[in-house]
Amino acid sequence: MPLPQTEVPGRLVAELLSRGVRMTTQRRTILSVIETARQHLDAAQILRHARKLDPGLDRVTVYRTIRLLKRHGLVDELDLLHLEGEKHYYERRPQRDHLHMACVRCGKILEFESDLFERLKGQIQRDCRFHILVTRVEIGGYCAQCRSNSSGLHPA
Amino acid sequence: MPLPQTEVPGRLVAELLSRGVRMTTQRRTILSVIETARQHLDAAQILRHARKLDPGLDRVTVYRTIRLLKRHGLVDELDLLHLEGEKHYYERRPQRDHLHMACVRCGKILEFESDLFERLKGQIQRDCRFHILVTRVEIGGYCAQCRSNSSGLHPA
DNA sequence: ATATATTTGCAATTAAGTTGCAACTAAAGG
């Protein structure tokens, strides 16, 4: 049975190729996993998904590919406040920065973008003469649902 | 003459005592290290400073005390974008949130507080009906000095 | 002063990510 190598060349593949980075089947697999992810994935989850497409793929290759993407500014790394373990989560760097809210009760992650944040970045660049390359905003608290349902409960 | 920049000594001890937490000599030592720190310290640095005061103190006790402080919302945990290693840094939770800028070239950490950020938090609480407990803002880029000195250089 | 629930230090363990290296392979050149 032939492996359906029918992936539409994604933006990440195209970006790396345009920068002269060598493209391997392993990298294509990992990049497609990251691009089609529906939530934030950690390295182990990326590996698990990638192995469904290429069972021999090693976790070292996942770590190295993530590092490559970080070096090229194509993914952002998040902790999501380490609500579970010390792992890191990755997402394709968006056009416009957004902030992450993590519910400490149910673990849900919400994203939010705001002109106020863009203005805040502008203020920092001006007032501190600091040239911003990357931002990471993580906010912990109770989401709307957990606020209504909470009945005075506290997180674990 | 009062020292305006200096934190009130023993505030962490007082806070914990007022919450009925048992106070040990080890905890007093670790708390004093955190309170008198002049920069952000990681667990290993806290241990090193604490051992100067109590050589038998174990690193496990440092980790457990940090966890205690986090549970009580008395310290904030930072990664400072993992510019060096995967360790975490700790600081006493300030009255007013501030954001952290890490220079990717020289490693310097700058802090910044801003009404815009307070307004951003207000917007989140309103628009997302999200009750904020903790915030963490880490921004990477080039500080003013490194921008002037850079001569086109890039970080390692 | 005593009782007891909590905390400590030690040793062992887990979790996440990295490194050295031989074999492999993508991309460039004939």
Added chain:
DNA sequence: CCTTTAGTTGCAACTTAATTGCAAATATAT
């Protein structure tokens, strides 16, 4: 296309940061 070669992969071993189980020690209430 076939060869070349510099970059990449997979494996095993390793590092670093943090956690766990447990006996001994100790802070606090009585």
